[in-house]
Amino acid sequence: MLTLTSDFRSPYPAAMRGVVHAETTDATVVDVTHDLPRQDVRAGAFWLRELLPWFPPAVHCAVVDPGVGTDRDALVVVAGDHVLVGPDNGLLAPVARELAGEATPAWYRLVAPEPETATFHGRDVFAPAAARVHETGHDPLETGAGWLEPAPDPVDLRFPTPTREAGEIVGEVLVVDAFGNVVTNVPGESLDGHREATVTVDGEPVPVRHSYAGVEPGGRLVTVGSHGNVELAVNRGRGDDAFGLGPGDTVRLGVGPGPDHG
């Protein structure tokens, strides 16, 4: 299996699909998404980490690449039973750790990519490299002698961790999803003991609920979303609008003891 992910929208991913079908013999090719937030490496890294672990072992080609055409490396990463292919800008770091589990990801770089263009390495560098890894097997360094070499110092990327200040958890918004749900970096466990209670979000009381339907349509809520993190949401509405929050914003969560006014 070979998967494709990018921030390219449409129609450019079609060229990547064409390349991988042309350069593999029997690959099952699956689009993960091509609607990642445009040129936002951190958001791309988040979604890759959340989505790719649900797939069976595969070669994953992922491109969010504001530095296309510069001398940043093109990477091939062996992470557990998976192989990742993409630019060296941190995009692959969190998902590589996640897929590797107890092991350590092995990072390689293309020795001398000679792309046809300086503007579309998804088609000209990364898709062909992913197809080549798919065809030659999952230990690219062994089978790819000559076109890969160990990457000595790949760019790392780590998501911020929440802190505690004056009884509040000070977190950060990682992404807003297509429903408008505000996904924070605060672990869902922070709400243990407060399920179906009330917490404060930036000082205002908001009910904690098991699911969106736990409040009336249009009502705000705090919940543990599908990523395992604290999310700020509105039942059948948009949390980002209701809370006035977007990616990178700080959010203060008051989970101190208190009566439930929910």
Next chain:
Amino acid sequence: MLTLTSDFRSPYPAAMRGVVHAETTDATVVDVTHDLPRQDVRAGAFWLRELLPWFPPAVHCAVVDPGVGTDRDALVVVAGDHVLVGPDNGLLAPVARELAGEATPAWYRLVAPEPETATFHGRDVFAPAAARVHETGHDPLETGAGWLEPAPDPVDLRFPTPTREAGEIVGEVLVVDAFGNVVTNVPGESLDGHREATVTVDGEPVPVRHSYAGVEPGGRLVTVGSHGNVELAVNRGRGDDAFGLGPGDTVRLGVGPGPDHG
């Protein structure tokens, strides 16, 4: 074959794709659409009924689920050569009748789904159930002893039928498609004898045409669309804007005898 349909947009469907690929051995997985009108069960039911019958026999996983995380059942429905998997909110009722043809759909429910989350049952309940049905064969009750039981009273959903009042057909807008075409619940046969004539829409004369190109670009027309229903459209434009109509609106169609001013 296993198909996926939802109102999730992107990127959440990727997790469902991952799950069904991971939990089946050789399924052909096809996306129907993930752009169904958001949390609109009736519109989702309409599109499923219109789209799924074009597919070969398959397991269809479909999710429009404003009640996610509540105690609504998760259904498995045998309908003709197809099996449907989705929430018990009426979404599957019209397509089940359509696919069953002369037969009666057989409705089952999951005995004890234990989802990881309360917010993403597409990934945690419905996709795994669809994969399980795909792997064990198309008579889920027989092969699924223990995890399925008959659903005694699944939620039904029926589209409104048009009425007649003072010589007019009083219908309702079911959906507006991506082109802006206004799809009503009025059967195309209502226009028999009026093809290439003029009818009235909410009192105003509009030409009936065989195809969009039957009027000048920008011109309004009434036609029988690809669903077999009366549609209100604009050649190379948007019918919803020109007629000022949206889903759920009443529309009065005057097809009484009269001269053709078209």
Next chain:
Amino acid sequence: MLTLTSDFRSPYPAAMRGVVHAETTDATVVDVTHDLPRQDVRAGAFWLRELLPWFPPAVHCAVVDPGVGTDRDALVVVAGDHVLVGPDNGLLAPVARELAGEATPAWYRLVAPEPETATFHGRDVFAPAAARVHETGHDPLETGAGWLEPAPDPVDLRFPTPTREAGEIVGEVLVVDAFGNVVTNVPGESLDGHREATVTVDGEPVPVRHSYAGVEPGGRLVTVGSHGNVELAVNRGRGDDAFGLGPGDTVRLGVGPGPDHG
């Protein structure tokens, strides 16, 4: 392999997917894109020519069809190792020439398509014809005796070529891509000798760069894009907004000798 391309957005392409899966036995079905500019035959022809050559030999069903329901022909075109299926409006002409290479495309038309509807030939005419070609082999006239005949005079479509006026290249914008990059009809070779120099665009100096990252974020640049043509772009921004240019607009490129102020 059978590919699908259209301007249908969602969900109508699902019906085409259903039809081709139902009417073929083991086709690998790949979506190219369904987001082509709406009812814009020239833009569709451009994207098909840019995208389909990356695919392995396949049957390509492509629909941008403002004349649906009129008596325009439905075409089947043998072009090199590929076969194209779509409406006779020029959409297939440039890609047919491209895929045929040194050879000449062979143009056929359906003898008597009898579509169920006059509004959705993607589902009712073109997808079934593509499935039939896929099943019967790639020389449709030989295997399709009776349902195809030579098309005597298919609609042609050629992109405009740039001219020279008073030391400037006078070109035209062909398309704007999803990133906002303005793709012109001016060959990239026109910038030979001016790489990393400055040219004028409609009289204003703009630096020529190898890649988007060659200027500061927000900065304008001229580059040779992935189509091999001159593109006007903004690093991490939208070129169409910054240059005030859209499809069909004239653009004057001054590449005369001059000092580099880039």
